Amino acid sequence: MNKDRDRDPDGRARQARPRDELGRPLPYGAQGVEPVSEDPLPPEETIALARQLLDEGRPFSAHEVYETRWKSCPPEERPLWQGLAQLCVGLTHRRRGNTVGARRLFERAAARLVDYERSGGPTYGLDLAAIRDDARAEIES
Numbered sequence: 035m036n037k038d039r040d041r042d043p044d045g046r047a048r049q050a051r052p053r054d055e056l057g058r059p060l061p062y063g064a065q066g067v068e069p070v071s072e073d074p075l076p077p078e079e080t081i082a083l084a085r086q087l088l089d090e091g092r093p094f095s096a097h098e099v100y101e102t103r104w105k106s107c108p109p110e111e112r113p114l115w116q117g118l119a120q121l122c123v124g125l126t127h128r129r130r131g132n133t134v135g136a137r138r139l140f141e142r143a144a145a146r147l148v149d150y151e152r153s154g155g156p157t158y159g160l161d162l163a164a165i166r167d168d169a170r171a172e173i174e175s
Contacts, residue, residue, distance in 0.1 A: 056130055057094030070095050074106035077158045084118070093129065097122035110155055117146035117162075121169045128173045136173045144170070 051059045052066025060066050075083065080103040084096040097119045104115030120143035128136035147162045 053094070055090075055092045055094070056126055057097075058130075067092060067095065070098050070102075072102055074102050075099070077103070077107075077156075080115075081158055081160065084122070088122070088125075093122045093125035097126065110153070113146045113150040113153070114155060114157065117143045117150060118165075120146065121165065124173055125169060133173075140169060140173050
C-alpha cells in the first residue's frame with residue numbers, strides 16, 4: 035500500500051487535498067471548493083445537485099455526483115449516468131484548455147446517451163438531446 039496516498043478508515047484511497055472548481059489539486063492547506071459527498075443520491079436529487087454545480091462553474095464536481103450515481107444505479111441505467119458524467123468531464127477538459135480531450139469525451143458521452151435514449155430507459159425528465167447540444171456548443175466554442 036502506498037503510504038503517500040490519503041486513505042479513509044477502511045483503507046480506500048481518498049483525495050484529502052483541496053481542489054479548485056475544475057478539480058485540480060491544490061496544495062495542502064489551500065482553500066478549495068467544498069467537496070461533494072460520495073453517498074449516492076436518488077435520481078432527481080442527483081440531477082438537481084449536478085445542475086447546481088454546473089451553474090456554479092464546477093463541472094468536475096458535477097461529474098463526481100453523476101459518477102456516484104452510476105456506481106450505485108440499476109445496471110440498465112448505467113449508460114445514462116456514465117454519459118452524463120462523461121459530458122461533465124468533457125466540459126472540465128474544455129475549461130482547462132484541453133480541446134482535444136473535451137471533444138473525445140463529448141463524442142463518447144453523446145454516443146452513450148443516444149444509445150440509452152434508444153433503449154427507452156427512464157430519463158427522469160431530462161432532455162438528453164438538448165443536454166448534448168448545450169455541451170457540444172460549449173466544447174466547440
